[in-house]
Amino acid sequence: MHIVLETAELLGLICSELAAANAHESLATLARTSPAFTESALDALWLSQDTIFNLIRLLPDDLWALDTEKRVVFIRATNETDFALFLQYTKRVRHLTCSVFYMGRGLPSGAQWVNMRMVFDSLFDRFRHTVIFPNIRRLGWVVRNTEHYNPWLSLFLGPFLHSIDVAYAGIGSDALLSLIRQSTSVQSLTHCRLSGAPVSLPAMQHVSALLQRLTAVKELVISNLDVPATQTLGQLKHLKTLDIFLPVPADAPLGSIVAHSLPFSSLESLTTTVDNSCGGDLQQLHDFFQLWEAGSVPLRTLQTTVIDEIPSAGLLKDIFCLLADGCAPNTLQTMIFVLQANDRVIRASTTSPHIGVALRPLLRMASLSNVNIELPFGIHVDDSFLGDAAQSWPHLKRLTLARSQADPDDTVTGPIPPSVPPPRSPRPRATLLGLAALAQHCLQLEYLSLSVDTTIPAPESWPDILGLGSTAPTAGSKPWPERNTCPLTCFNTRDSPVTNPPCGGLVSRCYVPQSPGNQDTAYDALRDI
Structure with a gap:
């Protein structure tokens, strides 16, 4: 040829x-x-x-x-x-x-x-x-289960098979049984995806038996585990990438497993989903992180999606604290935590957007470069948090603390509760002064999405740029830098109340410089509100 x-x-x-x-x-x-x-x-x-x-x-x-x-x-x-x-x-x-x-x-x-x-x-x-x-090398199996066992999958297994994607539904788990009985082929698998596992005791037992044979697996997508399967999961020595739908608490009470007993010694990327499809809840996520041996997990990327559940600030803080405890030092770089909810869930929640205290455990992870946390009614932090974040995250490139999009699968029916929802847009506590710390210390910051109070600060606090005011520092503080050097190219302030966009844009320009290719970034972000 x-x-x-x-x-x-x-x-x-x-x-x-x-x-x-x-x-x-x-x-x-x-x-x-x-x-x-x-x-x-x-x-x-x-x-x-x-x-x-x-x-x-x-x-x-x-x-x-x-x-x-x-x-x-x-x-x-x-x-x-x-x-x-x-x-x-x-x-x-x-x-x-x-x-x-x-x-x-x-x-x-x-x-x-x-x-x-x-x-x-x-x-x-x-x-x-x-x-x-x-x-x-790679097999996709989309054969539905039947009323009787069929062992067809074994026909398509070979000695060099390293990746399998099994989608199954119905009352049985024929594909799992075939894999369990073909131990030689299973032991060589490095990539395994088990989608739509039935929420039934036999199926979860089969999943547990299969996991014990996946001794070489590096990438795994799985759902509806029982307790033995979860324990096996944490012992897989080569597992680097895990995508898991947290199981139903009644079938897999993760809190019953001995705390800090699972090393996850090679896990680098974790994607977790908490939604009604598997009956999981955020307490399960808390208990899952609690299983990790302290400082043992070399996690680099975490992506968590929660649908139709809004945790209290206390539970959120505990989850982030357990995460910080379990991760190996200086490994986690990307942290994405998104909560989506429909109107009914939002109205029933009493959680306040002012949850800066809940986020503070994340400041212990100095290696973070991409932080994206979204709640249905936004996130408000104060200048103190921004100052500490600037000092704690020197490698920060992207920071998003924002309002999440509505639940894309919103199927709420029936009347909406008549109760008046709690206020969801109180004035932000972060001000333009709080941005100075980010601009001064986060020298790699490229993207910022944050709710900010754009009220013009007192003149004595302004940096001496464009003749805006005095540079005299207060007692014990450091003088303003002549020009901040962070390479910010996008400053999204859509959740910010702006009463005077021109003035707000002018002041934000002093605190957060524009890059050469984005001269009007600050002005555009404020003007579009």
């Missing part, structure tokens, strides 16, 4: 066109009719398959057909010769997605979908003891 044809973009275009072709022009038809397709240089055409239907097309025409219900069926007895070409090309597949129903392109004329359940049964009967995908 010409070397130009190995260009990734061109190869992708060729594969897309072949996938869209009809039955007479398909990749399988070309493979059956052209001897040149047996060359190893064309293996790349089979590298990634989103269905096994192309492979079924390699079988003799008189072996299979579509019945009246669009099922692929074998219409005669099979023999070894029938599968010679099929087995020759399954060796070339590296990435495969399997589903009983295929509704993609390239289907026989008049068919909008095909059902391959009977093909799976026939293939399993013939090849249950044979590795037919010896070179597969």
Whole structure:
């Protein structure tokens, strides 16, 4: 094959066109009719398959057909010769997605979908003891469970499989059972995604048994764990990336596990979701962080999304305190904590936007460079917090303390409680004076989203820039710098009450300089309110 044809973009275009072709022009038809397709240089055409239907097309025409219900069926007895070409090309597949129903392109004329359940049964009967995908690296399994156990997944496992994505629903957990019984293939997995695990005791027991075999896993997406599964999770020595939906407290009371007993010794990235889909709550998040051995987790990135629950300031402070206790020193760089809620939840909450005290445990993590915390009614901090943050986070590049967007899946029905919601927009306690500390000490700060009181401060507090006033420092304070040097390019003050935008913009310009490419950043941010 010409070397130009190995260009990734061109190869992708060729594969897309072949996938869209009809039955007479398909990749399988070309493979059956052209001897040149047996060359190893064309293996790349089979590298990634989103269905096994192309492979079924390699079988003799008189072996299979579509019945009246669009099922692929074998219409005669099979023999070894029938599968010679099929087995020759399954060796070339590296990435495969399997589903009983295929509704993609390239289907026989008049068919909008095909059902391959009977093909799976026939293939399993013939090849249950044979590795037919010896070179597969990545497998996507989107086969729904049935009323009876099916072991089909074992057909598609191979010795080099390192990534599997299992989506399952219904009452059983057939895919999990197949994985548990194929211990050799499972032990080599480095990436595993288990989506939509049923909230049932057998399924969670299967998850726990599977985790014990994932000894090499580095990246894991999982939900609905029980207590033994959680304990196993914390002992995985190679786990670097974890995406977890916190389990239902009734099924997995994380608070019952011995505190500070799980090392998570390699965990670098953690994504947690707390919502009604799995019945989790923020107390579960608190108890999850409480399991970490003190100072043992080398976490670099934390992203937490909470939907339809607003914690008290006390619980929020405890969560952040446990997080700071569990993380290894000077590792956490990105902290994203977003709470979304619908109107009903917001009206029922008594939490105040003034939660600076709850955020103070985060000041212990000096390595933070990206801090993004959002609440449904905003966040207000004072100048004291900003001053301490500037001293504690010298590497800060992005700081967002803002109002979160509404719950995107808001399905509230029924009457809204008639109670008057608590005030959600009290005047911010941070002032333009508080920005000076950030500008002076955070020399890498590029983005700032903060609620600020833009009332003009007393003249004696102004820096001597543009002739605004005196530079005389108060007793014991340091003189203003001639010009702050942080490279701020975006200053978002949308949640700030501005009574005099021109004056506010002028003063903010003194405290937070504009970069050469954004001369009107401060003015625009204030003028657009």
